[in-house]
Amino acid sequence: MRKDVCAAIDIGTNAVRFSVADVYQEKSGKKKVSRQVFLRVPIRLGAYKGEGKSEISDYLVGQLIKSLKSFRLLMDIFQVTSYEVVATSALREASNRFLILTRVFHETEFRIKLLSDQQEAKITAQAVASKLNLSSNYLLHIDIGGGSTELTLLDGDNILLAQSFQIGTVRLLQNQVGAAQWEKLRDFIHQIVLHKNKSMVISGSGGAIDTIFCLVKKFAQHKKTNQLETDDLSSLKHLVAKQEKGTLAYNLDLSEDRADVVLPAIDILGFCLNELPVKTLLVVDIGLADGLMDFGENKHFG
16 A cells, blocks of 8 residues: 655645645555645635736735745745645636736745636536445436536546536635526526436535535524535524624634625525526535545646
C-alpha cells in the first residue's frame, strides 16, 4: 500500500479552499482519502471591478497571492508530496485572467488550472457517487457555487447528463442572472425527469448548501441526519427574510460572506427541487477539493 500526502486548492467565486489529506493507494487501485486539514479563506473573486465588467481587482489578486503563499508554507509543514491548484468560474471568466495566472506563478510558483464547467461538475459528482455507491438508483448531484450551479445525473459511475448554469449565489446578489438562464435550467431538469428506468436520489454539495443545512438544524429543530426538504427551505427563507438588514450575519452566527448568500442559495435550490419529482435532498460533505484527491491529476514535487 502506498501513501501520499496530497493537497488541493480550489479557487472559487466566493472563497478559496485549501485541503490536505493522506491518500492511501491499494494494489487493487482503490483509494482511501483521510482529510487532515481544511481551510476556507473568504476571498470573493466574483466581486468584479466595476459594473458590467469582469475584471478582478489588484486588491483581490493580492489577497489571493497572500493566501497561496500561506498554503505553500502549510504544504511544507505537512510534507505534501503532490498537489493540484484549480480555479472555477470567477477566474475562468475574468478578463484579466492571463495576467493573474502569470503573476500568481511568478510570486508563488503555483500553476493554476482553469477548470471548465464540465470538468468541475464531473470531478465533484464522481467523488460523491463513489462515496454513496447507489448502483440501484440514478444519482442527481446539485452543486451550488458563487458563480455557477452544476447538475450531474449519474448511473453508477457513468455520467448520463451534466450541465453548468451561470446561476450562482454571488451572481444573484449582483443581479447578473436573467430569465434565459432560469429557463435553461428548467429545460435541463425536464430532460433529467425523462430518465425513469430507476428511482432517483438527489444529493447536494457546496458551501451554500452546507450553510442552509446547518441553519435548518439550528433554527428549525431539524431531526434528520443529512436531508433537506422543500418545506425546510420555505421555513428557513421566511426566518431569514424577517432579519433586519445589517444584522443578518450576527443573528445567524455566520460570517458576512456566508450570510449574504443564504437567500440566493435557497432560491436556487428551491427552484431545482420544485421542478423535480423528488423533494428530498441528501446533503454530502464532499466538494471539489475532495474530488481532486480522488479524480484529479495531482502534480508531484520534484
